[in-house]
Amino acid sequence: MAAGGLWPRRSPWIRDAVARLPRDEFAPERLWDWDGRAWQPVDRDSDPDRWLELLYGDPHRAAATQVTEGRPTSSVSAQALVVDMLDSLRLEPGRRVLELGTSPSAWNAALLAHRAGPGRVTTVEVDPGLAAAGAARLKAAGLDVEAIAGDGGLGHPAGAPYDRVVATYAVERVPWAWIEQTRPGGHLVVPWGRLGHAALTVAPDHTHATGWMQGLAQFMPDRTTTPTGPRDxxxxxxxxxxxxxxxxxxxxxxxxxxxxxxxxxxxxxxxxxxxxxxxxxxxxxxxxxxxxxxxxxxxxxxxxxxxxxxxxxxxxxxxxxxxxxxxxLGRPTGYDYGMTVTPDRQWIWHADPDNGPRWPDPT
Structure with missing residues (x-):
């Protein structure tokens, strides 16, 4: 991470949090490895070297923690990506945080709790088994985090309003519930389209949220809305x-x-x-x-x-x-685009949220 310049300068707390809460202390005993034809199980007890290699061999690589019908459906996100998203969230101590997508490791929720403090983080996981596993790991680490089994697309209105909202899986459309449950001026970090994540700020009048794309990476899709088995x-x-x-x-x-x-x-x-x-x-x-x-x-x-x-x-x-x-347009990169979300529309813009070209045109 240091050699690649991957620790963000404006968020030095993240490196300390990762050191105190290392990835291997939260990862499940079984990970999954792609051998070129199929996903194969790698158990910590029987193959500890390969298990650690899957976690630490490449900071840009996620470690699959669940495979369903031949495809990965949960993972410990790549360390470089987790760090980048935490930096984009601009989290300060004492802020209330809603995380969507706990996963069995709950590692991201642990890092959030390290920064925000006891009782300040709520995490929601759609798979009850994964939610229970994540809650157990958080408890074993001595972290006071509310872990809930439920549909992340609905957020968690009982705990609203939140200062920060972060999703660990990709959506095609940002649920308005996430923005509605974020206070005006609050920030959201949301993976979009399985290719990048946006950092959105809620408008003072709560009519919309807008912000720039922050990074490029492939994300797990939302399992509650993504169709299975599209035609290849x-x-x-x-x-x-x-x-x-x-x-x-x-x-x-x-x-x-x-x-x-x-x-x-x-x-x-x-x-x-x-x-x-x-x-x-x-x-x-x-x-x-x-x-x-x-x-x-x-x-x-x-x-x-x-x-x-x-x-x-x-x-x-x-x-x-x-x-x-x-x-x-000058061969822009993903960082030259942004997103705006309203209760009934969503669009991507280039260079300028008000005057730049938009897809789709919201009018």
Missing amino acids: FTAVRAHTPPSGPEQHTTRDPEHLRTDWGLLFHLRVALPELTITTAVDQDGTSAWIHDSAESWTTLSTTPDGTYRTQGGPRHLADLLDDAWTRWEQ
């Missing part, structure tokens, strides 16, 4: 033939693998698209679909890159238009 590229492609022949393109699909500024803009402009990339001896290729009926590919060959598309929506053209718009 193969399923979409199988039912929709190409709408025409391959066409040469100057777009390099390598950017869809490595340029997080472009990827963030595409997530904002075309949120329904799923983009998958792979590299072979010819270069990078991309497979893109909308989980419904439309798809496109960018295939790199020794003769150049070619695009193909199919379905009622011309995704290759939509992708090219959004890509061009990103270039016209």
Whole structure:
């Protein structure tokens, strides 16, 4: 963390909290490791070295703590990400905090309690088993935190108003209940779209909350609203033939693998698209679909890159238009965008919350 410059200068309390409440004292005895084909259990007793490697080998890597139907559904978030979100929360001692998503480790709730103080943190977990495990770890650590099993999307109105609200899982739409339960001038840190998190401030008149994107990372989705098993590229492609022949393109699909500024803009402009990339001896290729009926590919060959598309929506053209718009904006990064939420609308803006371009246009 120190070598990578990952400890935030404006929040020195975070490094002390992590030292006093280390990740391994809160992680479950079983973690899960991806072997390239499936998630495999790694137990602390039988393989302590690998267990520790999963926790501490990479500060940007989450450690999976639960796998359901072949996919991870809970984790100990990456340490660098936890630190970044805590810094964005601007937490001071004595503030009342609502956390959504306890997880079995409850490590983030422990760090919040270390800063806010006894009886100042409430954490909500939708899975009763995980909520109980998290509550037990908090109690064993001697921390006074209210741990509740319930739907995090509803917040916890009984404890409102809160000074700070933080979610540990991604939502497509920020629940108004979270903002409604935050006092005017209070702050929220919310992962959005599984690609980044926003730091929002509630307006003095409580009519909206707005703020900048703070970081780029992939998050677990909200399990109460995210559909399971959406159609993948193969399923979409199988039912929709190409709408025409391959066409040469100057777009390099390598950017869809490595340029997080472009990827963030595409997530904002075309949120329904799923983009998958792979590299072979010819270069990078991309497979893109909308989980419904439309798809496109960018295939790199020794003769150049070619695009193909199919379905009622011309995704290759939509992708090219959004890509061009990103270039016209000066190739911004995710940090150049912000979010505004009202009781019935939500939009992402670029550069300026009042006058910058918005997606979708709230009017």
